[in-house]
Each structure stands twice: as C-alpha cells, then as structure tokens.
Amino acid sequence: MIVIRPGSHVHRLITILGVTGEFPTSALHLIGNERVVKAYVHALESIQVLRNDITGEEARCRLITISGKAAGKTIRFHKSGLPILNWIHPKALELYLAEFRNHRFSGDDVHKDRNHRKAEAVTMCARAGIEFRPYMLPELQKEGIRKVVPDKPSYYGSKDIKQIADYEINKTAYARPTGMLFSPGEARAVYNLRKMLMKWNGKSEEKIRLAMTDIARLNARLEQVYDAVMFGRDYDVAIRLLEGDAKLKKQERFDSVYRHVHFIPQTEFGIQQLRTLLLPNWREQILNATFEDETRSYDRGSFEFDACVDGVYYLAFFDGDLARLIRFKEAAKEFSDGPRTVVLCFPQQLKFLREYLPRWVALRILDMEELEDALGIREQGGVI
Numbered sequence: 536m537i538v539i540r541p542g543s544h545v546h547r548l549i550t551i552l553g554v555t556g557e558f559p560t561s562a563l564h565l566i567g568n569e570r571v572v573k574a575y576v577h578a579l580e581s582i583q584v585l586r587n588d589i590t591g592e593e594a595r596c597r598l599i600t601i602s603g604k605a606a607g608k609t610i611r612f613h614k615s616g617l618p619i620l621n622w623i624h625p626k627a628l629e630l631y632l633a634e635f636r637n638h639r640f641s642g643d644d645v646h647k648d649r650n651h652r653k654a655e656a657v658t659m660c661a662r663a664g665i666e667f668r669p670y671m672l673p674e675l676q677k678e679g680i681r682k683v684v685p686d687k688p689s690y691y692g693s694k695d696i697k698q699i700a701d702y703e704i705n706k707t708a709y710a711r712p713t714g715m716l717f718s719p720g721e722a723r724a725v726y727n728l729r730k731m732l733m734k735w736n737g738k739s740e741e742k743i744r745l746a747m748t749d750i751a752r753l754n755a756r757l758e759q760v761y762d763a764v765m766f767g768r769d770y771d772v773a774i775r776l777l778e779g780d781a782k783l784k785k786q787e788r789f790d791s792v793y794r795h796v797h798f799i800p801q802t803e804f805g806i807q808q809l810r811t812l813l814l815p816n817w818r819e820q821i822l823n824a825t826f827e828d829e830t831r832s833y834d835r836g837s838f839e840f841d842a843c844v845d846g847v848y849y850l851a852f853f854d855g856d857l858a859r860l861i862r863f864k865e866a867a868k869e870f871s872d873g874p875r876t877v878v879l880c881f882p883q884q885l886k887f888l889r890e891y892l893p894r895w896v897a898l899r900i901l902d903m904e905e906l907e908d909a910l911g912i913r914e915q916g917g918v919i
Contacts, residue, residue, distance in 0.1 A: 537578065539622055540588035542919070544572050545579070546623070549598075550919050551661065552612055553620050553627045554668060554692075555654035556635045557647065560601065560608040565658040565801060576601070576610065587622045594619060609647055614638060626670040652727040653692060655801060656713045656766055660690040660725075662917040663809040665716065667692075675699045675754050683754040688718040688813045690725065700746035711740070715747055716764055719815040722751035723762040724793065730768035732776055737787045744792055761794040764809070765857070766801055770887035773798045777857065777891060790858035798855040804883045807903055808855060810912055821853055824909040825879065825901070838866035840876075852880045852888065853906060864892055871895050 539546050544567045551566075552558055563572045579598040586593045598616035603609050612620075612631075617638065620628035632638065640646070657667045665688040666672060673683050675691060677699050692714045711733050714725045724747055726733070744760055751757040767773055776798075780788050789796055797812060799805040814820055822831060826842040826849070839862045840848040848870070850863045860878075867876045877897045880888055888898055 536584045536586055536593075537575070538586045538588050539619070544568070545575050547661070547919050548572070548575070548610075549619060550623050550627075550668065551654060551658055552599075552610065553623060553631045554634075555650055555657055556611065556631070556640065557650045558610045558654045558658075559606075559651040560610060561606055562651070562655050562658070562801065565655060565662065579616075585619060590622075592622070603647070607644065607647065609651070611640065612638065624668070624670050627668075630670055648729075652713050652729060655729065656725055656727045657690065657692075659766055659799065659801060659806060659809060660688075660716070661919050662806045664688060664813065664917055665690050665718075665809075666918050668918075669695070675750060677749075677753055680753055680756060682756055684717045686719065688716070691715045691717070696743075696747060696750060699750055700743075711735070712743060712747075712763075715750065715760075717751075717755055718813045720757070721762065722747065722755055722757050722760050723764050723797075724760060726763060726765045728765060728767040728772050728776065730772055732772070732779055735783075735787070735789055737789075737792060740789070740792045763789075763793040763796045764812070765789075765796055765798050766805070767798060769800050769802070770798075770884065773800075773857065774887055774890055777861070780861075790861055794858060795854075795856050796858045798857050800883070802883070804881070804903065807907065808853075808881075811906070811910065812854060814910060814912065818854070820910055821906070822851060824906065825851055825853075839863055840866075847875055847877055849877045849879060852878050852884060853901070855884070860891070864896075867893060867896050 537545060547566055563569055563576065566572045576599065580601060582595060582597045584593060584595050585598065596615040597613040598619060599610050600613045601608060601610055617628060620631055660667050666685065667690040672689055675695055676683060693712055696715050711726060712724045713727045716723045716725050724744060747760045751760050785791055799809050811817055811821065822841055830842040830844050832840050832842060839859055841851045842849045850859065852860060870876050871893065877899055878888055878892065879899050879901055881903050882900055885898060885900060
C-alpha cells in the first residue's frame with residue numbers, strides 16, 4: 536500500500552503531473568531524494584493499493600505509465616489513475632482533462648519538450664515556495680489596473696500569459712518563455728533551457744516582454760518587466776549560452792531584452808538560490824548582509840559593481856545574474872594590470888566563473904547557509 540499524504544514525494548508528483556501532463560524521468564531529482572522517487576515511480580507503474588491519508592479512502596489502480604527512450608522518457612498518468620487527482624483538489628481532475636484534451640497527448644517531440652520544460656520550471660518553483668497550481672491562483676485579467684496576483688510568490692504558465700495577451704499572440708508565436716513569476720514588487724519572465732540552448736529570437740522575446748509588462752501593470756500594478764529567471768540543467772549550459780551569445784550582435788543577445796537574467800541550475804542549490812529572489816527587496820537585503828554601507832555603489836559609477844573596498848571593485852554574483860556578469864566582464868578589461876576586481880560567489884558557481892572570467896578577476900566564496908542565516912530564510916519550504 537502506498538499512502539498519499541500532503542508533502543510526500545508521491546503527492547508532489549501527482550500534483551505536478553496534474554498541472555503539466557507529463558514529467559521527464561531525467562528530472563526526478565527535482566521532486567526530492569532521487570533514489571526514493573525512482574523507487575516510487577517504479578512501483579506506481581504496477582497496480583497498487585493507494586490510500587488517501589486525509590480521508591482514509593482507498594483505490595486499487597495503476598497510477599502512471601512511462602514511455603519514450605533515453606532523455607526523452609516521459610511519465611504520464613495511466614487512465615485508471617486519473618480519479619486520484621480528486622484526492623489532490625476538487626478542481627484538479629477537471630483542470631487536467633480540460634488542459635490535456637481528455638487525457639490525449641500529441642506524440643511529437645516538440646509538444647513533449649514543451650511539457651517537460653514546464654514541468655521542470657513548475658517543480659523548481661514549487662520547491663522554492665512559489666504557488667503554481669491554477670486552481671489555487673486568481674485568473675489574470677486585462678480589463679483594468681487591479682491588484683489580482685496574490686501577495687505570496689506565484690507562477691503563471693505561458694498559456695495563461697498568451698491567453699490574456701491574445702492581441703499579441705501572432706507577434707509572440709516564436710517566443711520561448713515557460714511562464715511568468717510574480718513576487719513582492721517584482722514580475723519576471725521564466726525560461727527553461729534544460730540542457731540545450733534555445734533558438735533565441737530577440738524581436739519576438741522583446742514583444743513578449745512588452746506583453747508581460749502590460750499583464751504586470753494590469754494585474755500587479757507594476758510598471759515594467761525587466762528581469763528574467765533562466766533555468767538550466769547545470770552551469771555547463773550557462774557557459775555555452777554565454778559563449779554563443781558573444782557571437783551575436785548586441786541587439787540579438789538575451790541581455791538586450793532583459794536588464795537582469797538570473798541563471799538558476801536545476802539542483803537543490805538552485806532551489807535555495809531561487810528562494811532568495813522571492814524576498815521583498817531581496818537585492819538590498821543581500822548587499823546589506825555582505826558589504827558595509829559606506830562601501831556600497833548604489834548603482835552609481837562608470838560601470839556596474841556593488842561595492843568598492845580599498846580600491847578593489849566587487850560584484851556579488853549570488854543571484855546568478857548573467858546580464859550583470861557580462862557587463863562586469865566588459866568593464867574588467869580595464870583592470871588587467873592588477874587584482875582590482877573581485878566577484879563574490881557560492882562554491883557551486885566557482886568553476887563556471889573561473890572558466891568565463893579573465894584570470895585577473897579574483898573570486899571569493901561565501902557559503903549559502905551563511906547567507907540564508909543572515910536573511911532569515913532557512914526555514915522556508917515549498918508549497919507542496
């Protein structure tokens with residue numbers, strides 16, 4: 536017997552599948568302990584007795600199926616397991632059937648990849664404490680300027696965005712965001728590179744950014760969307776992204792569309808990193824916890840840096856902002872004659888930064904737990 540209880544690995548998997556339709560087997564580590572999750576997935580492929588921990592109700596069924604090969608392996612509900620969605624929420628099954636054409640899926644790789652991108656992004660958000668379940672969120676609207684989105688962090692999928700921005704659908708057909716993230720005082724586009732680099736269309740991405748700006752203004756009373764969160768399998772993806780970006784014209788680069796692009800690896804560290812971006816006024820909190828007030832730049836100066844201590848210029852890369860890193864690297868060329876530039880980072884970012892930055896830029900390490908303690912977010916968990 537497998538017990539379905541809130542907060543468990545199985546409950547989390549069912550909840551996410553109910554929103555995304557399918558889940559890549561290559562990303563099971565995002566659900567929780569990979570060994571435990573794989574064991575549950577293997578068991579759920581066979582007929583099992585499932586028990587609702589809240590109501591005591593029991594059902595005997597095969598919950599999931601797995602199809603595909605290698606990196607394309609995908610997890611979907613078995614038809615006999617669909618009623619279990621009623622245990623998650625009264626509207627979960629209704630939403631699933633409406634979203635996925637009564638449990639019918641396109642077999643092509645394009646649709647599968649789109650669902651996998653969404654599933655990974657949703658799981659990262661869920662683990663970081665961001666609400667993603669449509670039946671738990673108010674619907675976006677375009678009738679007037681209102682405060683619609685909740686005060687707590689929330690994620691709306693790309694389909695929700697394009698339905699609201701229907702007047703822009705033809706213009707944004709080739710844009711690649713998987714959704715939109717709202718947190719106190721901020722709205723960000725969300726992308727998921729997975730382990731491959733997407734084909735970036737600067738004009739389409741700028742149009743979708745403007746459409747998202749309208750959505751943020753009408754639903755969160757925010758003036759602009761300048762920031763993006765970019766998920767990727769690991770920092771090897773980030774280095775390939777920056778290497779490819781360097782070959783493009785400036786107007787075609789991702790940092791020409793978004794002023795800040797936060798790269799978040801799909802790891803437990805990335806979940807912690809994403810959590811820090813949800814704090815109200817998070818950037819000021821991080822910099823106040825890191826530098827003395829009199830050393831802070833407060834975005835004044837001839838180039839982008841966070842603090843200057845004894846003539847040495849510091850950039851804090853804790854938020855994984857690739858756009859700022861590009862601008863800092865360009866400015867660091869002026870300091871090749873001596874150790875006058877330093878980037879502060881976490882241990883998980885060290886190899887990537889050493890590969891990307893010139894040798895004269897020094898790197899200093901801070902532990903994630905130290906920063907979390909300073910910001911008071913160690914106890915924050917996920918939404919499922």
